[in-house]
Amino acid sequence: MSMSDTVRMSGRRRARSRKAVATVLQFLVVVATTYLGLLAVTFFIGRVIPIDPALAVLGDRAPQHLVERTREAMGLNLPLYQQFLLYCRQALSGDFGVSVLTTNPVMTDIRRVFPATIELATLGTLIGALIGVPLGVLAAVKRGSIADQIVRVIGLVGYSVPIFWLALLALLVFYARLKWVAYPGRIDVVYEYTFSPITGLYLVDALWQRQWDVLRDVFRHIILPASLLGYFSLAYISRMTRSFMLNELQQEYIVAARAKGLSEARIIWGHALRNAAVPLVTVIALSYASLLEGSVLTETVFAWPGLGLYITNSLQNADMNAVLGGTIIIGSVFIGINLLSDLLYRTLDPRTRAR
Amino acid sequence: MSLATQTRPLTRREWLLSDRPQSRLQARLGRAYMTWRRFSANRLAVVGLLILLGLCIVAAFADLLAPHSPVIGNLAGARLLPPGSEGYLLGTDDQGRDILSRLIYGSRLTLAVVVLVAIIAAPVGLVVGAAAGYAGGWIDAVLMRITDIFLAFPKLVLALAFVAALGPGIENAVIAIAITSWPPYARIARAETLTLRNSDYIAAVRLMGASPTRIVLRHVMPMCMSSLIVRVTLDMAGIILTAAGLGFLGLGAQPPLPEWGAMIASGRRFILDQWWVATMPGIAILVVSLGFNLLGDGLRDALDPRESGQ
Numbered sequence: 001m002s003m004s005d006t007v008r009m010s011g012r013r014r015a016r017s018r019k020a021v022a023t024v025l026q027f028l029v030v031v032a033t034t035y036l037g038l039l040a041v042t043f044f045i046g047r048v049i050p051i052d053p054a055l056a057v058l059g060d061r062a063p064q065h066l067v068e069r070t071r072e073a074m075g076l077n078l079p080l081y082q083q084f085l086l087y088c089r090q091a092l093s094g095d096f097g098v099s100v101l102t103t104n105p106v107m108t109d110i111r112r113v114f115p116a117t118i119e120l121a122t123l124g125t126l127i128g129a130l131i132g133v134p135l136g137v138l139a140a141v142k143r144g145s146i147a148d149q150i151v152r153v154i155g156l157v158g159y160s161v162p163i164f165w166l167a168l169l170a171l172l173v174f175y176a177r178l179k180w181v182a183y184p185g186r187i188d189v190v191y192e193y194t195f196s197p198i199t200g201l202y203l204v205d206a207l208w209q210r211q212w213d214v215l216r217d218v219f220r221h222i223i224l225p226a227s228l229l230g231y232f233s234l235a236y237i238s239r240m241t242r243s244f245m246l247n248e249l250q251q252e253y254i255v256a257a258r259a260k261g262l263s264e265a266r267i268i269w270g271h272a273l274r275n276a277a278v279p280l281v282t283v284i285a286l287s288y289a290s291l292l293e294g295s296v297l298t299e300t301v302f303a304w305p306g307l308g309l310y311i312t313n314s315l316q317n318a319d320m321n322a323v324l325g326g327t328i329i330i331g332s333v334f335i336g337i338n339l340l341s342d343l344l345y346r347t348l349d350p351r352t353r354a355r
Numbered sequence: 356m357s358l359a360t361q362t363r364p365l366t367r368r369e370w371l372l373s374d375r376p377q378s379r380l381q382a383r384l385g386r387a388y389m390t391w392r393r394f395s396a397n398r399l400a401v402v403g404l405l406i407l408l409g410l411c412i413v414a415a416f417a418d419l420l421a422p423h424s425p426v427i428g429n430l431a432g433a434r435l436l437p438p439g440s441e442g443y444l445l446g447t448d449d450q451g452r453d454i455l456s457r458l459i460y461g462s463r464l465t466l467a468v469v470v471l472v473a474i475i476a477a478p479v480g481l482v483v484g485a486a487a488g489y490a491g492g493w494i495d496a497v498l499m500r501i502t503d504i505f506l507a508f509p510k511l512v513l514a515l516a517f518v519a520a521l522g523p524g525i526e527n528a529v530i531a532i533a534i535t536s537w538p539p540y541a542r543i544a545r546a547e548t549l550t551l552r553n554s555d556y557i558a559a560v561r562l563m564g565a566s567p568t569r570i571v572l573r574h575v576m577p578m579c580m581s582s583l584i585v586r587v588t589l590d591m592a593g594i595i596l597t598a599a600g601l602g603f604l605g606l607g608a609q610p611p612l613p614e615w616g617a618m619i620a621s622g623r624r625f626i627l628d629q630w631w632v633a634t635m636p637g638i639a640i641l642v643v644s645l646g647f648n649l650l651g652d653g654l655r656d657a658l659d660p661r662e663s664g665q
Binding site: 033034037038041042045046156157159160161162163164165166168169171174184213228258289290292293294296300301311312315316318320323324326327330331334335338339 | 381455469500501503504505507508509510511512513515516519520521592593596599603604605606616619623626627630633634636637640642643644648649
């Protein structure tokens with residue numbers, strides 16, 4: 001290798017590393033501004049829209065001196081920008097105030113209920129991806145056939161049906177009439193006091209502690225809400241899979257693979273799906289994020305003690321601290337998954353890597 | 356030569372499809388005709404259109420169509436009657452109100468929510484996107500960053516929080532949904548604007564001395580309309596579902612308004628025994644949002660042949 005080659009190489013490497021640094025910096029700016037935006041909006045909702053947030057906490061009939069003290073304690077007498085800075089500092093340190101309803105700090109409550117939502121959304125996404133991807137592949141391969149039409153209808157109905165209504169009907173059919181699943185809730189009352197969860201993900205805990213009867217009971221509780229959420233992510237995932245696969249199947253490398261005499265199964269699953277998998281990862285991540293959000297309505301119907309039910313309960317009791325805390329947590333996770341899937345896409349797809 | 360062809364009068368179809376239109380009107384009608392042909396070839400899209408026309412008709416003539424009052428029920432003699440009871444085709448709810456009549460009047464609320472959100476959110480997104488795309492530079496960067504921030508938020512949860520602060524009610528539900536649904540329109544309008552801004556006709560308008568405001572308002576925005584209409588139509592189903600979800604949680608329309616989501620919520624208590632109270636409004640929501648989805652798919656294929664087929 002000549003001298004000039006080495007110089008050019010190191011120059012290129014330096015350019016590449018500079019580009020990588022720029023990408024990381026850009027990413028950090030995006031994360032920071034998005035999160036700041038979330039805080040600004042929730043601040044606006046909690047502190048600016050209500051005429052007097054102190055009254056919102058105390059009620060209309062609070063005596064004057066109490067109102068004054070609360071205003072002082074909440075920092076409401078400060079200028080708005082100082083209030084916002086204070087709000088940001090508190091939110092970033094995980095302090096969302098005290099829930100009026102439960103009298104616990106909001107963060108403690110959220111830590112208690114969040115695993116339930118995670119468990120539900122994860123199982124839902126698993127169901128959606130494991131069924132949705134093959135369905136989408138099938139629809140793309142047999143384009144225009146009856147199978148394609150059926151997959152399309154399944155997707156369309158998934159996009160159009162109100163989730164809480166479908167949940168009610170599912171309860172009516174599978175719990176009340178067929179008695180296949182357990183009643184709303186997370187675990188049977190019998191086990192409520194004998195079973196001590198560690199992680200809060202009951203399926204994992206029961207498996208870990210080898211409590212098979214608990215595992216069965218937990219499964220009977222979770223399967224219906226998880227299947228419903230799974231159906232919604234299935235509608236989205238199968239539609240996107242179909243469109244990605246159609247795109248791949250038109251490419252020339254597929255023709256080349258056929259000409260080489262590869263089996264059709266190998267071409268579809270080994271070549272086309274593998275290339276479609278990169279954008280699919282993004283789709284699945286996004287559907288996971290939307291399930292976290294969509295669980296608000298599902299949890300209400302199934303009395304599932306997760307973050308969604310916590311938020312709606314607090315809403316109904318005008319417990320603004322809890323509502324905003326929950327919103328910020330769901331928003332943060334949502335933003336995090338959004339950005340992460342973006343990052344994942346960039347690292348997984350060699351074409352988008354810095355050249 | 357032109358005299359020879361003019362001797363035979365043109366049929367209406369030929370007049371529409373003429374590749375040498377004599378007037379602006381003819382050209383416009385011709386294009387509309389082509390779009391309609393493409394659209395109506397898609398049978399499902401026509402079904403969607405019919406569903407929505409039906410919704411509009413039902414909403415307009417609710418007073419004539421509804422057999423009973425939507426809010427005043429017969430508490431004494433008609434509580435929780437099953438579907439098919441005499442005089443109550445879809446049964447009655449716990450207050451003795453005819454469910455069919457409530458559904459018919461509820462179509463007005465659904466339509467109102469959809470139309471209001473569309474006329475609030477779509478213009479906001481259009482203006483933001485077109486301005487960002489045309490101006491470029493730091494204006495573009497700032498506006499799009501704000502758009503992306505809003506795009507990264509969870510829509511339903513944010514709408515919930517907004518309604519919690521503003522207080523329950525259908526107007527506040529509309530505002531909350533509109534606030535959370537404009538960003539995609541801004542993205543679309545910006546993308547369209549970027550492809551347009553360097554085109555010759557924009558350069559020509561600029562040479563004639565048109566101000567940037569005029570160019571954006573009169574020459575860029577109209578070109579963004581078709582893709583925007585498609586997107587808005589496709590979003591309608593989601594808007595209906597969000598509004599129904601808010602209604603279900605008791606944050607949307609307040610009783611005794613016959614909002615479909617709220618009707619499901621009130622039927623929830625009787626779901627095990629009187630299933631129809633909650634089931635019927637759900638079917639109505641499903642049918643209407645299905646109609647919007649079908650229509651949106653059809654419109655996309657007809658107006659935007661680039662994206663169709665897949």
